[in-house]
Structures are given as C-alpha cells and as structure tokens.
Amino acid sequence: xxxxxxxxxxxxxxxxxxxxxxxxxxxxxxxxxxxxxxxxxxxxxxxxxxxxxxxxxxxxxxxxxxxxxxxxxxxxxxxxxxxxxxxxxxxxxxxxxxxxxxxxxxxxxxxxxxxxxxxxxxxxxxxxxxxxxxxxxxx
Numbered sequence: 001x002x003x004x005x006x007x008x009x010x011x012x013x014x015x016x017x018x019x020x021x022x023x024x025x026x027x028x029x030x031x032x033x034x035x036x037x038x039x040x041x042x043x044x045x046x047x048x049x050x051x052x053x054x055x056x057x058x059x060x061x062x063x064x065x066x067x068x069x070x071x072x073x074x075x076x077x078x079x080x081x082x083x084x085x086x087x088x089x090x091x092x093x094x095x096x097x098x099x100x101x102x103x104x105x106x107x108x109x110x111x112x113x114x115x116x117x118x119x120x121x122x123x124x125x126x127x128x129x130x131x132x133x134x135x136x137x138x139x
Contacts, residue, residue: 021077025047035063044097046095051090103135105131
C-alpha cells in the first residue's frame with residue numbers, strides 16, 4: 001500500500017494549500033490509474049514526485065517511464081508546502097506507476113507533506129492519501 005501523508009504546522013493559508021494539494025494529488029493518481037487501465041497511448045502511466053535542490057518541489061503525471069518528454073501534467077507544490085525529507089529527500093524522488101489493464105500500483109510508498117512556515121501555530125493537522133497495491137486510491 002502506498003501512502004501520502006500531510007502534516008500542517010501553520011495557519012489557514014497553509015491548511016488550505018495542504019488540503020488543495022492533497023485533493024489534486026488524489027485526482028492525478030486516479031488519472032494515472034485510469035489511463036493505465038484503459039491503455040491510453042498503449043503504455044502504463046504514473047506519478048513522479050520530485051524534490052530537486054535547484055527548483056520547487058513538484059509532482060508530474062507521465063506516460064511510460066518518467067522523463068520530460070513523457071510528462072502529461074506538471075504541478076509545483078505551493079510555496080507553503082514541502083515534502084517531508086524522510087519520504088522524498090532533498091534532491092530525491094519517488095515514482096508510483098500503474099499497470100496496464102489491471103491498474104495495480106508498482107509498489108508501496110509514503111510521501112509526507114508539511115507546511116513550510118511553522119511560525120504561527122504548532123497545531124498539527126494531518127491527512128492521508130493511500131494507494132493500495134491493488135491500485136485503489138483512497139483519501
């Protein structure tokens with residue numbers, strides 16, 4: 001089972017950004033699964049989570065294997081949201097792909113997100129997106 005965890009340590013803007021990002025990631029994961037199951041373009045589809053050192057963290061919908069040439073959608077994290085380094089380390093990445101026809105997920109994984117500006121509050125708000133190896137995305 002793949003899991004994507006969200007932790008908030010700030011106010012309303014950060015919470016809204018976190019909630020909206022979680023919702024968008026669910027949509028993109030389900031889109032990758034759907035495209036794989038319908039064999040869109042005759043290839044599997046997936047989502048790539050990148051945490052580069054020289055640009056903003058992002059996630060991308062891609063076909064076949066991840067490269068800039070296969071990206072169908074590119075989404076930067078809001079400036080208030082970052083990846084938890086233990087799940088997608090600085091300079092690292094995580095890829096979740098779905099098998100054609102069956103929609104099975106490639107592996108179990110966890111991606112944590114957090115609010116980058118913890119100055120306003122230490123109240124913890126969290127959310128979880130799960131991707132089962134069966135391909136079911138829940139949130």
